[in-house]
Amino acid sequence: MTKPNMQYHRITSITDPLFADMHRLMQEVFPPEEVLEFDLWKEPLEDPGIRVFVAVLDGKVVGTTEYRYYEDFNVAMTDFTIIGQPGLGIGRYLWKQRQDDLQALAAANGKELYGMFAEIYDPYRDLDHQFGGVKPMDPFVRREVLSHLGYKRLDFPYVHPSWNNDGEAVSGLDLCFMPADYEQDELPAELIVKFLERYYSVLDQKPREWLDMVAGLKQTQAVALLPI
Template sequence: MEYIRVKSIEDPYFTAMHELMSTVFPSEEVLAFDLWREPIEDPDIHVYVAVEHGNVVGATEYRYYPDLRVAMTDFTIIGAMGLGIGRFLYVNRSNDLKRLQSESGTESIGMFAEIYRTHAISTFRFGNVLPMHPAVRREVLSHLGYRKLDFAYVHPSWDHEGKAVSDLDLGFLPAEDATETLPTELIVRFLKTYYTALPNRPREWEEMISALGQETDIALMPL
């Protein structure tokens, strides 16, 4: 299996990845094909596909913010069972994030991820690929050490319609397992930076940011 970076929507691997993404995720979580043109050319946005015998069988996108000393996993897609795709993506992403830390002369304090709440999905199968079911993904992320931040999380929909998506928790994987809280200043700075790409943000998101600003720290809770 190969770990290949995709930097252009003209890349055939991107077309295959976007088709896989559109199959797995709800429409409000998928940025339209043409709107990827500029983001995917951003050197700070890392999009990689897992390729087996010429076919895209998985993908991941992530970024690292040296000034905040945090990473963000935008998505992880496992397109088939029994190939070890999840472990393959995890190991290669971890190694690349270590490289990014080394190059920036910083040491990460952890990584954010948006994690579906299992009660938000009523069907047993999700995205037609069993490993992508929210219950499975949530348990895997918990096993890796992710915890959820203790506040009601919403984010702007990626379809640019300005809807509030409330089916997820904001998770965090601390570099030090003993970490029990995160400063709200860090959370707010991260969210404002991350969602700069979506100028059409809903009222619920703005209210969430305002409420966070009234707190000092947010607890990390079990998934």
């Protein structure tokens, strides 16, 4: 059997024909409040700090991932990963390509990557979302896979501002972190605050719940990293 020959293609413009495929895939998999409108992607895609890649097979987008590396924090953030269909090794492919890219970025910064943030759905809180019916995207499966990779849950109640920029708070997720040293059991609260304020600076409408959460973190020295 011939091994699938995927390409790892970076998208830097909404005019890229593959972007329409990618955006359509996002709409099929994620709930509406998690998907930025098509035209609003123009500036993020042109931002050199935001890295959006698609896995392309036979001219079709079969997976996608977005992430970023913060040189001053020496941490990364995985915005999302979408596996469009099972049986092709898309998840492993995207993971390996992303890790190689991030390690190269950290090395160019003269460092070894400290770790990576991710917002991870918690299906044990009665989450009612099917993620487009794609089984590899099932939140139970994804949570366990990310646990295997080394992600841990930051021990505080988490909400984030809706990407609709309507001031609504989105719950049902945990903010997690994958430390380079798996034995690390806490994270400085100051790093979490700086990251969250930078990451959500693009949204003008911050919900009160999010502002209160950040204010509480500013009163804390460190946050425990717990198993997920």
